[in-house]
Amino acid sequence: MLTRETTQAPYELTKADKRFVGAHLVVAVLALSIGSLFGPLQAFEWSGLDLYGLLEPIGLGDYYKGLTLHGVLNALVWTTFFITGFLTLTTIIGLRRDLKYPMLNRVGFYTMVVGLVMAGVAILGGWATVLYTFYPPLEASWAFYLGLTLVVVGSWIEGYGFFFTYYEWRKENPAVRTPFIAFAGLITMAMWQIATLGVATEILTMLLPKAIGLTNGTDPMLGRTFFWFTGHPLVYFWLLPAYLSWYGMLPKQAGGKLFSDSLARLAFWLFLLLSVPVGFHHQFVDPGIPVGWKAIHASLTYGVAFPSLLTLFTVVASLEYAGRKRGGKGLFGWIRALPWSNPGVSAQLLAGILFMFGGIGGITNASYNINLVVHNTAWIPGHFHLTVATAVTLSFMGISYWLVPYLTGKPLWKPKLAVLQTWTWFVGMLIFSNAMHVLGLLGAPRRTPLGEAPYVPDEWGGHLFRMSLGGAILLIGVILYVVIVVRTALQKERLPEEARVEVPIAESRFHPQLTPLWLDRWRPWIVGTILLILIAYGPQLVEQIANAEYSSPGFSP
Amino acid sequence: MSELMPGPEEGMDAATSHHDPYERRWMGVSIGILLTFALSVAITGFALGFQVPGDHARVDPRTVADTPPWDRPGLVEVGDGEYEVYMLARQYLYEPNQITVPAGSTVTFYVTSVDVQHGFKLQDTNVNMQVVPGHVSKLTADFDRPGEFP
Numbered sequence: 001m002l003t004r005e006t007t008q009a010p011y012e013l014t015k016a017d018k019r020f021v022g023a024h025l026v027v028a029v030l031a032l033s034i035g036s037l038f039g040p041l042q043a044f045e046w047s048g049l050d051l052y053g054l055l056e057p058i059g060l061g062d063y064y065k066g067l068t069l070h071g072v073l074n075a076l077v078w079t080t081f082f083i084t085g086f087l088t089l090t091t092i093i094g095l096r097r098d099l100k101y102p103m104l105n106r107v108g109f110y111t112m113v114v115g116l117v118m119a120g121v122a123i124l125g126g127w128a129t130v131l132y133t134f135y136p137p138l139e140a141s142w143a144f145y146l147g148l149t150l151v152v153v154g155s156w157i158e159g160y161g162f163f164f165t166y167y168e169w170r171k172e173n174p175a176v177r178t179p180f181i182a183f184a185g186l187i188t189m190a191m192w193q194i195a196t197l198g199v200a201t202e203i204l205t206m207l208l209p210k211a212i213g214l215t216n217g218t219d220p221m222l223g224r225t226f227f228w229f230t231g232h233p234l235v236y237f238w239l240l241p242a243y244l245s246w247y248g249m250l251p252k253q254a255g256g257k258l259f260s261d262s263l264a265r266l267a268f269w270l271f272l273l274l275s276v277p278v279g280f281h282h283q284f285v286d287p288g289i290p291v292g293w294k295a296i297h298a299s300l301t302y303g304v305a306f307p308s309l310l311t312l313f314t315v316v317a318s319l320e321y322a323g324r325k326r327g328g329k330g331l332f333g334w335i336r337a338l339p340w341s342n343p344g345v346s347a348q349l350l351a352g353i354l355f356m357f358g359g360i361g362g363i364t365n366a367s368y369n370i371n372l373v374v375h376n377t378a379w380i381p382g383h384f385h386l387t388v389a390t391a392v393t394l395s396f397m398g399i400s401y402w403l404v405p406y407l408t409g410k411p412l413w414k415p416k417l418a419v420l421q422t423w424t425w426f427v428g429m430l431i432f433s434n435a436m437h438v439l440g441l442l443g444a445p446r447r448t449p450l451g452e453a454p455y456v457p458d459e460w461g462g463h464l465f466r467m468s469l470g471g472a473i474l475l476i477g478v479i480l481y482v483v484i485v486v487r488t489a490l491q492k493e494r495l496p497e498e499a500r501v502e503v504p505i506a507e508s509r510f511h512p513q514l515t516p517l518w519l520d521r522w523r524p525w526i527v528g529t530i531l532l533i534l535i536a537y538g539p540q541l542v543e544q545i546a547n548a549e550y551s552s553p554g555f556s557p
Numbered sequence: 558m559s560e561l562m563p564g565p566e567e568g569m570d571a572a573t574s575h576h577d578p579y580e581r582r583w584m585g586v587s588i589g590i591l592l593t594f595a596l597s598v599a600i601t602g603f604a605l606g607f608q609v610p611g612d613h614a615r616v617d618p619r620t621v622a623d624t625p626p627w628d629r630p631g632l633v634e635v636g637d638g639e640y641e642v643y644m645l646a647r648q649y650l651y652e653p654n655q656i657t658v659p660a661g662s663t664v665t666f667y668v669t670s671v672d673v674q675h676g677f678k679l680q681d682t683n684v685n686m687q688v689v690p691g692h693v694s695k696l697t698a699d700f701d702r703p704g705e706f707p
Binding site: 220283286287442443 | 577579580583584587588590591592594595598599601602603607608609610611612613615617618619672673674676678680683684685686687688689690691692693694695
């Protein structure tokens with residue numbers, strides 16, 4: 001029997017490309033190591049232990065500066081650099097050809113690095129204490145806005161590099177279904193290019209002109225609309241590479257196959273179609289947007305929950321297939337039979353388990369009037385610590401456990417410790433995020449140094465303590481992760497030739513050529529996406545832009 | 558890439574390649590769940606009146622504190638058991654920061670900001686609004702039982 005596995009030798013990245021992908025990881029891990037230190041500091045402050053005072057001598061004593069660093073470095077930098085690096089690999093390996101214009105992708109990467117340095121200096125200098133949403137009329141230095149713009153533009157350029165490469169591949173392979181890992185990465189990048197138009201418009205037409213003194217004010221409401229045009233699909237930009245791994249790699253790592261290639265592809269197309277026209281569900285309690293438009297976005301948000309539910313089915317079915325193949329019996333026996341001792345697997349399984357709660361919370365947030373209960377409370381950061389900080393971050397940690405050995409040709413340093421690390425993250429986040437959700441329901445506001453607040457009732461006390469306990473465990477988890485990947489990369493020992501790590505690529509149960517052609521056609525989906533955005537956003541954007549009043553003076557904390 | 562076979566793997570039943578019966582059922586269940594949610598939200602929001610704030614009015618954040626009615630923020634009785642509150646948000650307080658009405662009153666909040674964005678929430682009520690400079694956030698709540706709503 002012929003399968004792709006037996007007919008195709010694994011495709012290898014060149015040495016130069018391994019270094020290039022590795023450079024993305026170095027920046028990502030560096031950002032995570034610094035940004036994560038400020039997470040527990042926030043949690044400790046809430047429970048009454050203010051360690052910011054100790055950081056005063058080095059200029060990091062400000063609660064909101066710490067919160068800005070935590071949000072920007074963890075949610076924006078760690079993710080974006082990891083993702084662009086990872087998608088470089090999935091494009092090359094998936095399409096089995098080198099990048100069409102390797103220099104173009106290098107230009108993109110260094111543009112991102114320059115932008116990161118500019119934004120980083122602005123935040124550390126105290127010229128951009130505006131949190132990672134930088135809502136006007138909070139005003140940051142021009143260097144912060146220009147830096148963020150360069151990071152986004154750099155990621156666009158890297159995306160162009162993927163698209164050119166795909167175009168070449170398609171010319172060489174007119175009748176072949178796009179290999180799944182390349183397909184999923186390309187959709188992620190296409191979605192990102194469309195989505196970031198919102199924040200690019202906000203920065204270039206409103207925030208940057210104000211910061212360099214060309215205008216006297218901003219329209220904060222219009223700024224929010226532009227921001228959330230990008231803000232929600234940003235969540236999917238983080239998630240889809242994790243989904244790529246759950247669908248396209250994890251089944252292989254677990255010893256099975258992808259349950260359904262066509263359902264996996266359908267889910268990715270639906271994410272492209274529905275990620276953007278749902279942004280108002282972050283603005284349910286905003287003034288300036290009629291309730292009818294909010295309701296339309298609420299309905300579309302239920303639409304984007306559909307591919308998430310498909311993902312739940314296909315990923316769990318693929319894992320069950322693997323577990324039964326490994327001898328697992330009974331209703332739940334297959335779960336035990338999965339290779340939990342492989343840290344790359346345990347990380348993604350644990351990430352998936354917590355993400356189910358994240359998904360339920362996400363539907364709660366999106367449920368229009370129910371949002372009134374949770375908006376602007378600690379529930380919200382509790383929620384996104386399950387999504388971006390677990391489903392995404394813990395999966396990326398798991399990916400690193402094969403990716404770093406693959407890129408360096410060195411064995412993973414202490415695999416058992418790495419398994420323990422994944423559990424540390426899981427347990428820490430379980431405690432932390434549950435406490436935050438409960439605090440939110442009790443009315444605790446987000447983005448507030450509660451340690452100084454006079455109104456904290458006694459009933460919050462236990463939950464605030466659990467939050468800082470979870471934060472402490474997570475701090476141990478992130479330190480372990482950084483130590484493991486750094487020790488792996490820096491050790492002298494090399495893997496022998498026959499034990500080289502390969503990129504795990506899951507086969508589908510059925511040959512991808514059986515997947516219907518309409519699931520491998522770009523044009524109808526792109527046209528549909530643009531049309532849906534025009535319908536869901538067009539009239540409100542025209543109205544809000546036409547009525548814009550740039551009357552809010554800036555406030556620099 | 559010629560290694561990629563154009564046809565199905567040997568021994569594979571092409572007819573079952575898509576839409577496993579469980580897949581179909583799961584899709585049906587998913588759509589059912591989501592439609593139920595959407596319907597509940599539509600009924601409670603638009604028929605029963607548990608509504609989110611909408612578009613109300615614009616103001617100039619530079620002058621609003623000197624413009625009636627926000628030049629004298631506070632509570633106004635506009636009818637029998639009906640009140641309006643004009644509120645200003647600024648770092649780090651609300652004016653007024655406490656109001657008292659008899660149980661059974663209906664209160665409409667008109668809140669705007671003189672500086673940055675603020676979050677306005679009354680615990681144990683459905684009042685939760687983003688307060689954005691340049692706009693007036695408006696929401697009405699019935700206080701039909703006595704209590705404190707911080």
